[in-house]
Amino acid sequence: MPTSRPEEPLPSEPHQARQWAESFGSDPERYDRARPRYPDALLERLVAAAPGPDVLDVGCGTGIVARQLRAAGCRVLGVEIDPRMADWARRDGLEVEVAAFESWDPAGRTFDAVVSGQTWHWIDPAAGAAQAARALRPGGLLAVFWNAGVPSPEMAEAFAEVYRRTVPELPMLQKVTASPQGYTALLDKATDAIRRTEAFGAPERWEFDWRRSYTRDEWLDQLPTSGFAGQLGPEVMRKILAGVGEAIDAAGGGLTVDYTTVAIAATRTDAPVRPA
Template sequence: MPILPSEGTAPPSQPPHRAREIAESFGVDPERYARARPRYPDALVAAVLDASPGRSVLDVGIGTGIVARQFRAAGCAVLGVEADARMAAFARERDGFDVEVARFENWDPAGRVFDAVVSGQTWHWIDPVPGAERAALTLRPGGRLAAFWNVDRPSPELAEAFGAVYRRVLPGSLAAGQWSATGEARYGALTTRAADGIRASGAFGAPEEWHFDWERTWTRDDWLDQLPTTGGHTRLPADRLEQVLAGVAEAVDAMGGAFTMRYTAVAVTAVRASRC
């Protein structure tokens, strides 16, 4: 999946949480989203639960239930909050999750409290300070907030092959520039915003950043299946998307029809203070 800045195409002057037309574009094809998007390392799920007081979980931006299914499989009771009614309906109908439709910053917990508030590939769409304040309101003392993202770490050869396609088809776009970023530049802005929001809320202990490395081998068809679900692609005109997909298909074919992508799942996490 593309690096984090391209999860949305908001201009640099506009924080992601204000780009609602992008944030709410992912529900256009929830079945593809559920099928094609990668899950998260089991070690991340275990670490969050080991550091939480119990197994009641609120999934912010549940989407199609990718994160929720992993936490439910680990023995958790999961409630979802989702701004996109299409995604919420899919998670209810496919997996039977209880999902409430609302922007998290405005969601009413109605007195309910949880052991963990989690958010996979979603927290950058949340206004960071009100989001942290709402999370604190829903967590019991000692409960844990964990916002996490899958960050891809392509090899130089892979980055150049894909970058050439985007520079040709989408010159000057964030998607074109993403493949030259390395290290913390691939995720630092978003994790910094999340940590700063947690600190500014005054409701948590010091935020921590956890890293979990993993990798996946993608076939050409699997990679092309997931590309239209990512923020750099959901709102492209159909003809431009087809050009991107054709160019990427050629690049993967030149690699033998498949490639291995290394990832780091990066989590920003903190414990709700006893008093807030």
């Protein structure tokens, strides 16, 4: 796995960091086991807002969103850039096509909904919105969403101190949790790109609050599934896990994270798609 050098500037847009976007498949079993799911309230609203059951899951990964939607009665096709993640999703009977969404060929197929969980920032927002519009039937739903998780301020500061000590040359990693407000820029970019297609009604913002408690081992299990982890190298990651584990032990051996699932949703009109 390539390791980013501190002197190399990171791309200003996440979708330009393809080596990060394609790093998650190094351990798909851990990713599928450790990553948080999405709240029932979100799934219920997606199903209610879509005109039918046919869903395209963009950046489906190991199939976390797809399985939840399938359990809710949807027929789901996944598109995933990493063949390792796609193979894992197929183990559970999901249908997945391997491609970058921007260049994926829908082959004349259209869907009642296009969704993307924790993935849309890895996709060019303008090209992605235009591609989603082409894949949707009139009245179809585009919904892109992220889980924003915040532990207690004391726990967040303890984690940040581990990162300051371990990777001081990478200050962007010292904020190890994301509040809903931290997703404002991503939501704004997604909204703007959707509007510029001229193929959707007015985008809406949805929010769903929920909470999850983690044991020490559960929290450490999910840390290596973050996009930055594969770029740091095993020795640096070992030090981070050790430091974070000590911080959790000092706090009693567990932590609670308050999540907000933030989403942008828009309905496809019958207008032609403006070129991206």
